Amino acid sequence: MSIGNNILVKLNNVGFQQNQKWLVQGVSLQVEKGKIVTLIGPNGSGKSTTAKIALGLFKNIEGQVEKFTNNIGYVPQKISIDWTLPLRVRDFMLLTDNLTEDVIDEALSLTGVINLKDKSLGNLSGGEFQRVLLARAISKKPDLLVLDEPVQGVDFTGEIALYELIKEISEKLSCGILLISHDLHTVMSATDHVVCLNGHVCCSGSPKEVAKNSEYKALFGEQAAQTLSIYEHKHDHVHTNDGDIKKN
Amino acid sequence: MFDDFFIRALVAGIGIAFVAGPLGCFVVWRRLSYFGDTLAHSALLGVTIAYSLEFNIAVSIFLISSAIALILIQLQKKTNLPSDALLGLLAHSSLAVGLVVIGFLTFIRFDIMGLLFGDILAVNKKDLVTIWVGGALILLVLRLIWKPLFASTVNYELAQAEGLNPDRAKAVFTVLLAAIIAISIKLVGVLLITGMLIIPTAMARNLSDNPKKMVIFSIIGGLLSVFIGLFSSLEFNTPSGPSIIAAALVLFIFSLLKVKQTIQLKN
Numbered sequence: 001m002s003i004g005n006n007i008l009v010k011l012n013n014v015g016f017q018q019n020q021k022w023l024v025q026g027v028s029l030q031v032e033k034g035k036i037v038t039l040i041g042p043n044g045s046g047k048s049t050t051a052k053i054a055l056g057l058f059k060n061i062e063g064q065v066e067k068f069t070n071n072i073g074y075v076p077q078k079i080s081i082d083w084t085l086p087l088r089v090r091d092f093m094l095l096t097d098n099l100t101e102d103v104i105d106e107a108l109s110l111t112g113v114i115n116l117k118d119k120s121l122g123n124l125s126g127g128e129f130q131r132v133l134l135a136r137a138i139s140k141k142p143d144l145l146v147l148d149e150p151v152q153g154v155d156f157t158g159e160i161a162l163y164e165l166i167k168e169i170s171e172k173l174s175c176g177i178l179l180i181s182h183d184l185h186t187v188m189s190a191t192d193h194v195v196c197l198n199g200h201v202c203c204s205g206s207p208k209e210v211a212k213n214s215e216y217k218a219l220f221g222e223q224a225a226q227t228l229s230i231y232e233h234k235h236d237h238v239h240t241n242d243g244d245i246k247k248n
Numbered sequence: 249m250f251d252d253f254f255i256r257a258l259v260a261g262i263g264i265a266f267v268a269g270p271l272g273c274f275v276v277w278r279r280l281s282y283f284g285d286t287l288a289h290s291a292l293l294g295v296t297i298a299y300s301l302e303f304n305i306a307v308s309i310f311l312i313s314s315a316i317a318l319i320l321i322q323l324q325k326k327t328n329l330p331s332d333a334l335l336g337l338l339a340h341s342s343l344a345v346g347l348v349v350i351g352f353l354t355f356i357r358f359d360i361m362g363l364l365f366g367d368i369l370a371v372n373k374k375d376l377v378t379i380w381v382g383g384a385l386i387l388l389v390l391r392l393i394w395k396p397l398f399a400s401t402v403n404y405e406l407a408q409a410e411g412l413n414p415d416r417a418k419a420v421f422t423v424l425l426a427a428i429i430a431i432s433i434k435l436v437g438v439l440l441i442t443g444m445l446i447i448p449t450a451m452a453r454n455l456s457d458n459p460k461k462m463v464i465f466s467i468i469g470g471l472l473s474v475f476i477g478l479f480s481s482l483e484f485n486t487p488s489g490p491s492i493i494a495a496a497l498v499l500f501i502f503s504l505l506k507v508k509q510t511i512q513l514k515n
Binding site: 087146 | 276277279395398399401402403405406407408409410411412453456457458459460461462
């Protein structure tokens with residue numbers, strides 16, 4: 001099968017400006033079935049903007065976005081639920097799709113919040129809410145998942161478990177995932193392709209390639225490059241020639 | 249049976265309550281109460297146009313209100329004024345122009361009080377057909393756009409990202425608001441229609457923990473308000489609109505007791 005058939009969304013040299021200021025410019029990337037593409041970069045580097053461009057949320061963009069699926073699950077970075085709207089977790093799960101009770105239960109169990117099903121959304125903690133958001137996005141068994149910092153506010157052990165889950169989902173559903181994360185450690189283990197943003201694409205490639213890139217080092221510092229390599233090292237059990245790794 | 253004016257008013261009120269409940273929920277959720285008010289104020293202009301051109305009143309109100317909504321959207325795009333100022337501008341200027349036009353139409357006798365506050369005697373058999381057929385259509389269309397409208401009320405970007413069409417749903421909803429104003433003006437009046445949309449809904453919010461319950465409670469609240477309001481209107485010879493809204497207010501105050509209880513339980 002050719003690669004072309006597996007592409008879910010393709011960004012070709014896209015950019016977006018607001019108030020005469022470019023938020024992001026010249027970004028090209030594609031997400032394929034079963035692959036996880038991660039966007040990293042400092043604050044204000046245009047990660048969320050790029051994700052929103054891929055989702056088609058902006059009207060006046062530069063470049064082209066080609067979408068090959070409409071079955072999309074989205075976890076936005078910020079979401080506030082107005083108290084004027086009484087909403088339980090179970091109502092929220094049905095927001096964009098008609099799901100059966102079983103499907104809802106399954107998704108909530110996967111993210112570990114089945115016990116919150118009848119709770120009001122307003123009463124959840126940040127971490128609980130994040131798990132509900134993730135459950136809702138995966139419940140509809142999407143072709144493409146766009147996750148904008150999906151584990152923010154989740155405790156450390158939960159974070160690892162959720163990343164494991166995200167990886168599992170991408171394999172099980174063979175869906176493509178566009179992930180935005182700050183957490184270099186955890187993300188890199190599951191990622192197939194990393195795009196490092198800072199208003200434009202600094203560098204991109206496999207986690208290993210990106211970690212070696214000088215622009216990446218300049219952006220995140222030598223330390224970050226090391227943590228990344230160490231992780232790769234531990235994970236793959238392959239010894240590279242990088243002297244820094246051997247010391248650890 | 250519809251020969252009795254009171255039965256006609258009651259049947260009209262029941263029909264309006266069924267439509268006002270669900271629409272009112274969206275007005276409250278989307279924070280559109282002042283927007284609804286503006287549309288309602290412009291309805292008076294619609295009435296005068298209907299009289300001077302001998303045109304159907306409900307259709308005329310519907311068209312004028314929709315036009316005002318369009319003008320508002322244009323003004324929001326083209327001026328630097330905040331939305332609430334623009335809404336105030338349109339609400340009061342359309343009300344003023346409507347009243348000025350009435351002043352010119354000396355050949356027709358207007359019951360201005362009736363237009364502003366509703367008139368229990370004014371509802372005829374034709375109005376009943378308008379309310380029930382129009383109301384059924386409004387509910388049907390609302391049912392069709394429910395998913396995108398509700399999803400975008402919770403979160404616009406989420407709805408759009410996942411392939412629903414929030415902009416279309418919003419535009420259709422605006423038209424539905426204009427439509428309910430058009431069908432309920434005779435019973436409730438220009439100045440109080442928004443109250444019919446909001447007050448039973450506010451009561452329902454105090455009693456519900458999920459959206460479906462809130463819609464059902466606001467319909468029940470609206471029905472009770474219509475019954476209590478119309479009977480007292482008959483009994484005390486008060487205008488129908490204010491009586492219905494006052495009844496809704498009493499129900500709202502009772503619902504506050506429930507809120508107090510839940511807050512105490514939380515503590």
